[in-house]
Amino acid sequence: KDYALYFQLGLLFLVFSYPAKVSLDFALNPTIAKIPQADINQYINGWSAGWGIKRSTEFFKNISKNNEIFVATQGTFGLLPHGLEIYLQKYPKVHIKGYWPIGDYLPEEVLDKAKKMPTYFVYYQPNNSKVLNYSSLSLEFKERMGRSNYFFSVYKVNAK
Known part of the structure; x- marks a missing residue:
């Protein structure tokens, strides 16, 4: 009878140990968690x-x-x-506006703003090669997105 109990406990341990480890990895260090690829891409x-x-x-x-x-x-x-508006709503000196799609040139409104005040452009789309063609931008910083080769980038818009 004791062996049956130990077997059941061992089986329960085996069944729950892997999900527990994956959950712990996801909570403490998500970049190494063994979760489905679709979730890795999204989260x-x-x-x-x-x-x-x-x-x-x-x-x-x-x-x-x-x-x-x-x-x-x-x-x-x-x-x-x-995301920026939520965290910056108590900062009235920060004016935020979204643009889509971004074409071959920066929106005129952005270039006009750069003549009047410090102006920045935030990019998050991977491999946006058009940004490299904008001579009016200078990179302030970029942050790698997880373990990917994509970056969240903040550029200063230089007035012309």
């Missing part, structure tokens, strides 16, 4: 995971202490611009 390596939001909000808070600033984002709903 860890993709733009929707939120990489760069904390750093960029701190950056914009500091810059807006003395000046009004304009922040343009790649996207008009979701993480950008709403």
Whole structure:
């Protein structure tokens, strides 16, 4: 009888140990968690995971202490611009506006704002090679999205 109990306990341990380890890895170090690829893309390596939001909000808070600033984002709903708006709503000197789609040229409104106040453009879409063609942008910082080769990037828009 004791062997049956030990067998049942051992079986329960085996059944629950792997899910417990995966859950613990996901909670403590999500970039190494063994979860389905679709979840890795959404929660860890993709733009929707939120990489760069904390750093960029701190950056914009500091810059807006003395000046009004304009922040343009790649996207008009979701993480950008709403992620920034949530964290920066108590900072009236920060003006945020989303743009989509981003074409071969920066929106005229963004270039006009750059003539009046410090202006920044936030990109999160992977492999947006068009940004490399914008001579009016200079990289402030970028943050890797999880373990991917994609980056959340903040650029300063230089007035021309």
